Amino acid sequence: MSLAPAVPFTWQDAGWTLAVAILCNVSCALLGCYLVLRRLSLLGDAISHSVLPGIALAFLLTQRISGWPIILGAMLLGLLTTLLTQTVTQLGKVAEDASMGVVFTSLFALGVLLMSSETVRNVDIDASCVLYGLIETVSVNRVTWLGLRVPQALLTLGPMMLLTIAFVLLLWKELKLASFDPALATALGFNAGGIHYLLMAMVAAVTVASFEAVGSILVVAMLIVPAATAHLLTDRLHWMMVVAVMVGIVSALMGYLITRYVSTSLAGMMAVMAGLQFALAVFLAPRHGVLSKIRRNTLLAVRIRREDLLAWLYRREEQAAQPVPMGLTESPASVQGLLGKLAVLSARSQGLIVQQGERVQLTEAGRREAVIVVRSHRLWEAFLTENLDLPLDHLHEPAEQMEHFIGPALQQEITAQLGQPERDPHGKVIPRS
Amino acid sequence: MASILDVHDVTVAYHHRPVLWDIDLTLTQPCVAGIVGPNGAGKSTLIKAILGLVPLASGQVQILGEPVSRQRRRIGYVPQRESVDWDFPVSVLDVVLMGTYGRLGWFRRPGSRERDQARRSLARVGLEGLEDRQIGHLSGGQQQRTFLARALVQEADIYFMDEPMAGVDAATEATIFSLLRELGEQGKTVLVVHHDLRTVTQYFDYLILLNTRLVAHGPTATTFTPAHLRTTYGGRLAVLDEAAEAVSAGERTP
Numbered sequence: 001m002s003l004a005p006a007v008p009f010t011w012q013d014a015g016w017t018l019a020v021a022i023l024c025n026v027s028c029a030l031l032g033c034y035l036v037l038r039r040l041s042l043l044g045d046a047i048s049h050s051v052l053p054g055i056a057l058a059f060l061l062t063q064r065i066s067g068w069p070i071i072l073g074a075m076l077l078g079l080l081t082t083l084l085t086q087t088v089t090q091l092g093k094v095a096e097d098a099s100m101g102v103v104f105t106s107l108f109a110l111g112v113l114l115m116s117s118e119t120v121r122n123v124d125i126d127a128s129c130v131l132y133g134l135i136e137t138v139s140v141n142r143v144t145w146l147g148l149r150v151p152q153a154l155l156t157l158g159p160m161m162l163l164t165i166a167f168v169l170l171l172w173k174e175l176k177l178a179s180f181d182p183a184l185a186t187a188l189g190f191n192a193g194g195i196h197y198l199l200m201a202m203v204a205a206v207t208v209a210s211f212e213a214v215g216s217i218l219v220v221a222m223l224i225v226p227a228a229t230a231h232l233l234t235d236r237l238h239w240m241m242v243v244a245v246m247v248g249i250v251s252a253l254m255g256y257l258i259t260r261y262v263s264t265s266l267a268g269m270m271a272v273m274a275g276l277q278f279a280l281a282v283f284l285a286p287r288h289g290v291l292s293k294i295r296r297n298t299l300l301a302v303r304i305r306r307e308d309l310l311a312w313l314y315r316r317e318e319q320a321a322q323p324v325p326m327g328l329t330e331s332p333a334s335v336q337g338l339l340g341k342l343a344v345l346s347a348r349s350q351g352l353i354v355q356q357g358e359r360v361q362l363t364e365a366g367r368r369e370a371v372i373v374v375r376s377h378r379l380w381e382a383f384l385t386e387n388l389d390l391p392l393d394h395l396h397e398p399a400e401q402m403e404h405f406i407g408p409a410l411q412q413e414i415t416a417q418l419g420q421p422e423r424d425p426h427g428k429v430i431p432r433s
Numbered sequence: 434m435a436s437i438l439d440v441h442d443v444t445v446a447y448h449h450r451p452v453l454w455d456i457d458l459t460l461t462q463p464c465v466a467g468i469v470g471p472n473g474a475g476k477s478t479l480i481k482a483i484l485g486l487v488p489l490a491s492g493q494v495q496i497l498g499e500p501v502s503r504q505r506r507r508i509g510y511v512p513q514r515e516s517v518d519w520d521f522p523v524s525v526l527d528v529v530l531m532g533t534y535g536r537l538g539w540f541r542r543p544g545s546r547e548r549d550q551a552r553r554s555l556a557r558v559g560l561e562g563l564e565d566r567q568i569g570h571l572s573g574g575q576q577q578r579t580f581l582a583r584a585l586v587q588e589a590d591i592y593f594m595d596e597p598m599a600g601v602d603a604a605t606e607a608t609i610f611s612l613l614r615e616l617g618e619q620g621k622t623v624l625v626v627h628h629d630l631r632t633v634t635q636y637f638d639y640l641i642l643l644n645t646r647l648v649a650h651g652p653t654a655t656t657f658t659p660a661h662l663r664t665t666y667g668g669r670l671a672v673l674d675e676a677a678e679a680v681s682a683g684e685r686t687p
Contacts, residue, residue, distance in 0.1 A: 037521060093448075173542055177531050181517050187484050188535035188587075189505035235522045235567035 009260070016139040016151045018256055021218075021270060023157040024210040025248030027164040028222035029230075031203050033241050036227040038179050042097070043082070044223040046104035047200065048207045048216045050081040052111025055208060060114070067156065071205050078204020079197055081107060135214045135266050153213035160209040167202055168241070175199065176237060214267045221271035222248055229278045232285040247277050298339075304404050305343035307373045309335045310352060311403070313362045314370035318428075325359040371431045377403035378424035378431075379414045385425040386418055392425055435498025436461045437591060437622050438483070443492035445475070445482045450681035451490065453478055454646040454673055460639070465617040467627040467637035467653075471666050474644045476626040477513065480593045484510060496591060505535055509589030511580045513596055519569045525579050526551055526564040532586035547586075554582040559608055574605030581612060591622040598627065610636055633657055645669055 035044050051074035058073030081103055088099035142149045168175065174195055178185040182192035203223070210219045230243035255270030262269075283290045312332055317323055328335075328344065335343060344360070347353045352366030362370060380402045381395040406414075415421065424430055438460040445453040453475040460466070468476045481487045483494050485501050496504045509532075529551040530543045537543060543551075555561055558578040563571065568579065577597055584592055598606050613636060616623050624641070627633065633640065633653065640656040642648040642665040649661045679686040 037518070039518075170540060173534055173537075174539065176523070176527075177534055180521050180523060180528075181512065181531070183481075183486050183512050183516060184510060184531065184583075186486055187505070187508065187510040188531075189502070190534070190539075231520075231522065235569075236524065237522045237527075240522050 013139040020138045020151055020153045020213050021252040022249055023161045024214050025222045025252050026245050027161045027206045029226040029244035029248040030164050030168050030241055032223040032227035033244055034179055034199055036231055041224045044203055045220045046100050047078045047081050047204050048220050050104040050107035051077045051204050051208050052108050053114055056111050056114035071208055074204045074208030075201045078200050082200040138213050156209045218267040218271050221274055225274040225278050229281045232281045301339050302342050305335055305340050306347045307404055309343055310366055310370035311373045314374055325361040328358050371433045373403050375431050376406040381424045382418055382421050383414050439495040441493050443482055444490045445478055446490040451677045456647050463620045463622045464639035465613050465623045465637050466639035466641055467625055467633055468641045469627055470643035476643055477595050480595055507590040509584040509587040509592040511584045511594040511597055514577050525566050528579050529582045532583040550586050554585040558582045574601040577601050577605055594625045596626045
């Protein structure tokens with residue numbers, strides 16, 4: 001792996017290096033959104049490997065190791081990968097992932113063979129440069145363009161990004177339709193298969209345009225990670241793309257910043273930064289995130305325990321035929337423990353119970369709440385007896401679960417179906433709210 | 434006058450194994466037709482074959498006197514709800530707008546005219562106010578109605594619906610039913626894959642009974658008979674199964 005070279009730092013070099021990385025990351029992030037949404041993330045990985053023989057062939061024909069002939073060669077191989085994968089699946093009755101694995105490793109091996117042949121070995125091209133890239137030296141390798149000394153990579157990656165943006169904007173509706181519902185696309189007269197091949201050709205082109213500059217490790221990461229991160233955080237395709245692009249840019253900036261202080265692979269660090277943002281998104285995502293799940297689950301657990309507490313107090317009052325303060329230590333097991341303490345706290349703060357030391361008692365509001373829970377419980381027992389033919393001692397457990405989830409509308413539906421029952425199967429009065 | 438749908442001797446095979454045998458079916462009058470048969474009878478496959486979504490092993494299909502590829506604009510399609518990823522980042526309105534894409538053709542984007550149309554169509558299926566929801570936040574019935582709204586904006590003459598009533602709530606089923614009736618009254622033809630025998634006579638005026646081959650078709654009143662149902666549900670024809678096995682293996686049957 002090539003480490004940061006000991007060239008003196010200049011703002012201009014930093015700017016060019018970052019520009020190259022950002023151009024690559026933006027193109028990858030945009031196309032990656034389609035790969036992630038079509039569950040083709042690994043096809044990006046496959047293509048990034050199988051374009052190697054295309055690069056080698058284009059080099060043998062043109063004797064140049066960069067520029068548009070190489071990109072064209074790669075696009076052809078990208079199409080070939082897609083085509084071969086489907087053909088192998090159909091002809092050989094091989095599962096799609098297996099055929100993808102076979103095709104891309106075979107083509108990659110073919111590429112390695114071509115790269116190692118006599119003619120190619122004598123020039124400065126080798127497989128490891130394709131894997132890791134040479135982003136650290138990208139600002140050194142310059143050409144003159146419009147009187148400016150710009151990195152050579154900029155002249156392929158710049159147009160490539162513009163081409164990608166044009167591709168996405170021009171075919172916005174077609175790509176969206178073919179990704180979401182390929183059958184409908186075909187039924188409407190859009191060639192979903194053709195759109196798929198076009199997308200794969202673009203992925204191959206972007207991949208190879210980025211190879212020399214950043215290497216395939218960063219390319220594969222940038223195709224998948226920003227898009228997957230954005231998918232967690234957004235629910236519209238255009239916002240997904242905006243967020244994916246931002247993740248790509250932030251990865252480039254942070255990766256670069258860190259390698260100014262820690263000497264390591266720049267491309268690798270950028271990929272790690274993307275992974276870090278993904279990990280953050282997994283935790284913080286508003287809907288599917290780990291944190292919001294924990295929060296939801298905790299709130300539910302406290303609510304269930306609070307309702308259990310109220311229902312327990314209500315049943316005790318029922319037995320004693322008058323309001324009685326009860327010791328918390330006698331409460332059912334579910335109201336004990338840390339979550340139980342939280343439940344008592346929340347019941348008190350909502351004015352559902354009054355507490356004196358260890359003794360608690362229902363307030364008027366608490367009694368109303370308790371009636372709803374107990375009513376749901378006993379209605380459910382009656383419903384189960386009527387419809388599921390369960391023995392009497394099997395009714396309490398399921399009702400204990402369901403009492404927390406039955407609202408007024410369903411209560412009404414059940415009472416209507418059972419003909420306004422007065423008592424539950426155990427003979428207890430079903431209270432009215 | 435050209436017939437509305439002409440399925441001429443169509444055979445469909447997956448991996449050389451025939452799953453639909455020599456379907457020959459002509460609809461000359463507009464109708465709301467149910468396609469009914471047991472699991473694995475090839476009901477969805479018939480629709481996909483007509484729409485050109487699966488290749489025909491033999492035979493041809495014409496719609497309103499032309500091959501399907503030339504009649505795309507006049508065809509509306511409601512796929513099975515499970516066929517798409519409901520986590521896809523699009524809004525309800527986006528999905529309905531997809532119904533206008535065929536009319537718009539390549540590159541042109543839907544404008545305010547299409548948006549209005551999509552909103553009206555959503556109102557027709559009782560989903561007004563949900564335009565901006567991400568589709569994953571809808572109930573199963575609402576998702577199905579979104580697909581129906583999408584088919585409605587296609588403003589087609591002949592609709593194909595793949596199990597629109599599978600696993601939906603009573604309200605959605607009622608909406609679909611009244612929609613079918615409405616489309617029928619407008620003189621449109623609707624073919625619906627359906628699996629609930631109890632509602633067949635209520636929903637459809639035409640019936641297509643299928644079990645890997647066409648068992649019977651005709652007006653519901655004369656086709657929905659115990660004899661026909663026995664043939665349809667009385668198991669597959671052993672001869673066809675053995676023949677399919679032989680074709681798939683490429684060998685002569687014993």
